Amino acid sequence: MNRILLVEDDIALSNGIVMALRDEQTELVQCASLQQARECFVAHCVQLVILDVNLPDGNGLTLLKEIRETSSTPIIVLTANDTETDIVAGLEMGADDYVTKPFSLAILRARVNAQLRKQGSANASYFQQSGFAFDFDAMLFCKENTAIELSKTEQKLLRLLVENRGRTLERSMLVDRIWTDSAEYVDENALSVTVKRLRNKLGDDTAKPRYIKTVYGIGYTWAVE
Structure with missing residues (x-):
């Protein structure tokens, strides 16, 4: 099961992304603020983060920087069409990909699937057994989908x-x-x-x-x- 952390304060867009990405193998955790996203990232074992730059309580790139201090979890940045500086800053901070708004949900789904495939094929450090999921490169450790520090x-x-x-x-x-x-x-x-x-x-x-x-x-x- 792939779990995706979706950080987007536009509820209609967030729900649309969930409908486009959710299936039997994919679960999404929705957050609408930086603080909520921080708590969810710690509480849940996620394989991918979709992160909006403009959030009500700050810049999403702040969270990107925080995550990169401890984890290599793939991150796709969502940014407005005219904010090239955000794209450059996000990539320099360690974002794996970006999508500019407005965007096609089909394109986002393709980008997400590409990141998940890349993670799966490259992740020789991943171990799963009896409800445990250990990703040593990303430093993510879970039991029954609950994060362990x-x-x-x-x-x-x-x-x-x-x-x-x-x-x-x-x-x-x-x-x-x-x-x-x-x-x-x-x-x-x-x-x-x-x-x-x-x-x-x-x-x-x-x-x-x-x-x-x-x-x-x-x-x-x-x-x-």
Whole structure:
């Protein structure tokens, strides 16, 4: 299921875009302001953002800049026909594409589908299992379509586990790989703490974990289902 965050304050246009894009494989989350969009982006795991530049509480490019600080989620900017400076600024800030108003809904749909295809074909860092969806490049982590916030350390641990699922990874190797940038000695207890926090965030029962399993005396493994 593809989830798209649509940030557009023109309700009639927003509803028209929803009608044009929504299908069995695509869901849209509608927002009409910057603040609402910020909250929705954090709360939902989205594969694409359609972002209007002119919003009632500010410039949409502000949100584009904020998203690019933490995520590579594809963004299509909607801009008025005579605002070339917005187009240039948006692309320089990291927008993946733009559509100028007024526009054909068929053209927007084609642009959206192109971005989703590009993301799917290029995203070797995407992992999905049992209600989990992890996009390591975009730093988006979801369980049952609900976003999970992970620290950089937790992200490193999770990526190592799922990329080597079914294999037991030794504690010493995990410590070396996760804390490679640390100039200080890292006690192995730090790994135990990180595993516990990650299990809690994923909803993995710490007493009888289903996904991150402990191999006593050796390390950890992500269970293959």
